Amino acid sequence: MSAPEPPASGAVVDAMALFGYPSTRPAVLGREAVTIGIAWLGGAAFALLGAPAAWLSGSMMLSATVAFLRPLPVLRRSWFDSTVLLSGTIIGSAATPEALAAAARYPASLAVLLLGMAAIMILTGAYLRYVARWSWIDALLASAPGALATVLAVAQAKGANIGRISVVQLFRLLVLVALLPGAMQLSGVHSAAPVPPADIVGADTMLLVLLCGLAVGLVFERLRMAAPMMFGATFASAVLHGTGLVHGTLPPEIQTAVLVLLGSTMGGRIAHIPRPELLGLFPLAVGGFFVSIAVAFAFAWPAARLAGVPYASAMTAFAPGGLEAMAMLAFAMGLDTLYVGSHHLTRFLLIGLAMPFIVAKMKEEPPKG
Template structure:
């Protein structure tokens, strides 16, 4: 009874506590994206059980730039030096992304009967954070978009681990994308902090899509490419950012039935199978053209997360730089192309040439 009488502020703290505990348990269990998916799952269950949780929405815009800086930190001169060796991989990347998105969109639109906005951003092979931001801004159903991308990440990781018979070593979890706070110099703190703070208004001035994440990502990438900073953001900040975002996502399921969540996850599974099938076909074609190992080609094209695929490449003794570069380029292409492509398709639909079906 006492828990049910918590005031809204305490409900947000309670939700964050659930998120932190769930993230810790997910990391212990070796789940991919533990500090994101753990809080999301924990607070989704709390919402279904009608526990007194509420999303810490005011913290979300404060932590999203941290994710952008993290993504930008992957842009190192060494990675770009390796890029010319894999031009065929880059040449096939755009048609791969297009076919993958079409296959996934067909699942969500035709089978799931999602509205066009939600189906589009659920189908995009980008990251959960950025597609959630873009989809929400366009008026999509954020709950469904979040579940679609969460299911994709989990199922792709499971497929790779089972197919290649290797275990995903996540002993360092998402901290693998960060740096120990003690290892950062005062200059590192200042430059990374400047990228996070100045990146958002810069993104708005440049009219970048999802400026909260793309602005800091662009600034961070420029700093790393110039060699002015060589480290990622502190690992504990990355964990905090993901706990907050995962908690916010999970709390969006307040009032949603378990049956509805199960249906959306099932659609995510069907979509993931379709995306994996396209990835396997393109990986086989790339291997035939270049002679690269099929396992490396598939890791580069697999629609999973940059962090997880890079860790898998490391565990399998594959070229980590190649996998990281391809996934970084994939994320950037999807982030910057999703909004313009969406607007173009919406304008075409509104002309009446092929209007979308109304949703029941």
């Protein structure tokens, strides 16, 4: 019988945790439990107040507030991968045969989306270029509507100012998740009517859908696709639901857990931005947000007419936020998840494919601000 392996050192344990492997250190789980517990409290408070999309917006807002005052422990990668796997499964469950038949009206709306993306980047980029005196590269990367991971990768490769690009992008996403549901309710664009309960899959079916999503996600990862677990789970779930092999979505308890974990992940990103930089760029981030959102909502109106969907769904589909956040926000508000998800997926792919080529064609210039 071989001797037992010596326990891993603290550095090894931390490295394993960083890459998503289970940690044997109870303190790590304890810190993660605090992070998740704070997010859950925010979601529960918003739910008690009857706020729309309470579990997502509440968990994100409280996590962001606490992270701004005192950095929260970062959840390991395994938490994030599990969250996006479950998110993709939920989003894909909207692809019922009836919903896919209605999707025949989407191409015209997607064409409007392309024009809206170009307008957002040009106008918001011009604001950051001529008001903030940024370089064009920084301005366009900061104005890109969504696909933050891809944008930051391009920024790093091009030597752009990642800090201020992150502030503008993250501020826009946090404000959208925090304020968009309430703004829709107060303006009457979307009522707070309760969402009718959906069919719930059984445990065996849920395991099947998740395993299929994981398998496709691993294939996408080998192909070096961006956000492989998200796309893999969405694709697998959409195929299974669209063909009628699976009916229903995940249990409410799991849906709530996904919203809380997603809110915690978004809110906790505040901790990675230096406080002076965050406060100094706040006015510019506010201005950039209003330019982006005004252009997005202007293009959302004709798109809603062309697709035959409520304006609230079009607003969420055209809102310049991240794929996971906006698709799950649509789910939490009872909007047309398939419509919203398809538009954000299209935008994510287009930004990921086009942004490296656009930036590569631009000449280097010293920043002026």
